[in-house]
Amino acid sequence: KEIEHYAMPMKSIPEALNLRYMVLQNLEEAILKPSKEERAPFLSFVLVGAGPTGVELAGALAELRNHVLNKDYPELMKEEMKVYLVDFLPKVLGSFSDEGSKAAEDFLHKMGVEILLNVKVESFDGKEIKFEGGKSILTKNVIWSAGVMGVVPEGVSKDAIEKDNRIKTDTICRVAGSTNIFAIGDVAAMITEETPKGHPGVAQVAIQMGETTGKNIYRLIKGEPTVPFKYNDKGSLATIGRNKAIADLGKLKFQGFFAWLIWMFVHLISLMGGRNRVIVFINWVASYVTYNGGSRLIIRNFKREELVQKDEQVSKPD
Numbered sequence: 001k002e003i004e005h006y007a008m009p010m011k012s013i014p015e016a017l018n019l020r021y022m023v024l025q026n027l028e029e030a031i032l033k034p035s036k037e038e039r040a041p042f043l044s045f046v047l048v049g050a051g052p053t054g055v056e057l058a059g060a061l062a063e064l065r066n067h068v069l070n071k072d073y074p075e076l077m078k079e080e081m082k083v084y085l086v087d088f089l090p091k092v093l094g095s096f097s098d099e100g101s102k103a104a105e106d107f108l109h110k111m112g113v114e115i116l117l118n119v120k121v122e123s124f125d126g127k128e129i130k131f132e133g134g135k136s137i138l139t140k141n142v143i144w145s146a147g148v149m150g151v152v153p154e155g156v157s158k159d160a161i162e163k164d165n166r167i168k169t170d171t172i173c174r175v176a177g178s179t180n181i182f183a184i185g186d187v188a189a190m191i192t193e194e195t196p197k198g199h200p201g202v203a204q205v206a207i208q209m210g211e212t213t214g215k216n217i218y219r220l221i222k223g224e225p226t227v228p229f230k231y232n233d234k235g236s237l238a239t240i241g242r243n244k245a246i247a248d249l250g251k252l253k254f255q256g257f258f259a260w261l262i263w264m265f266v267h268l269i270s271l272m273g274g275r276n277r278v279i280v281f282i283n284w285v286a287s288y289v290t291y292n293g294g295s296r297l298i299i300r301n302f303k304r305e306e307l308v309q310k311d312e313q314v315s316k317p318d
């Protein structure tokens, strides 16, 4: 609960924007601190969870430090900005192949990210993050990218709720115990022998479950037999930074520049609308050439403390 209160999540676009302003505001705040010790908490970024989101964020923050910090904040020393990536698993990108995971670790090391593996977070009070075993880091910036919880609407039977608030379904995505309610994507837990923990929380699962469920509902209406859902795993991609990505595509595995091209291609064609794709492509080319990912304007004053206070007021009974 305490970590949830103080750490920054990044599950939605508004949360990602909050995070952007928190990073920029804390860099600005650091300039005003006279001593290295006072600057340190504003310049230390701790990412909890070394899955694709944590790894991609660590890479992005390391690139901000390596290519942008000196330009935008000449008062700050690059070496003072620290990026930590923490996970209780023994490797980064736990769901990827060993070679992909090893390559990601090497890339991050070279970019100056400090990786803390086999380390469990104990607490974070907004000022200091503590790990099991006694180590701690003074920081204002803890970003939580470990695990997603489903949002279960009221009315779903408690018996149908699995770990992480996912809704138990049968093999046609029908909510356990119901005849005409379906759960698909991240919120669905289709527990079978093949998938004892359900399916991974990725877009492909949601898309494919959507397609199969649509067809099955039509079949049910027509009184035809339904077809069980079968996930077609097209592979996993993660980008770490300029020319650096990991691609695990079944037996084909790539790391580095080629994987990065695949990542860009897949993400570009997945965007909605041709205009969007062209604009994003132009922006990417401009960022690549200039080493500058756009303007870093602060257009809203984000204060985590205010959000926390609001949370507390809302949760207080009258």
Ligand SMILES: Cc1cc2nc3c(=O)[nH]c(=O)nc-3n(C[C@H](O)[C@H](O)[C@H](O)COP(=O)(O)OP(=O)(O)OC[C@H]3O[C@@H](n4cnc5c(N)ncnc54)[C@H](O)[C@@H]3O)c2cc1C
Pocket: 010, 011, 012, 053, 151, 153, 184, 185, 186, 187, 201, 202, 203, 204, 206
């Ligand atoms: C930072 C981040 C990066 C990711 N990167 C990747 C990636 O690179 N590749 C990949 O495959 N996956 C990625 N994912 C995972 C991917 O986004 C999800 O697996 C996918 O969005 C799941 O789709 P969904 O439709 O199940 O759920 P969502 O996309 O979460 O959609 C659910 C929608 O339901 C709405 N909703 C919730 N409750 C209610 C309610 N009671 N009434 C009405 N509406 C409601 C929510 O507001 C939301 O809009 C990433 C996730 C995150 C957080």
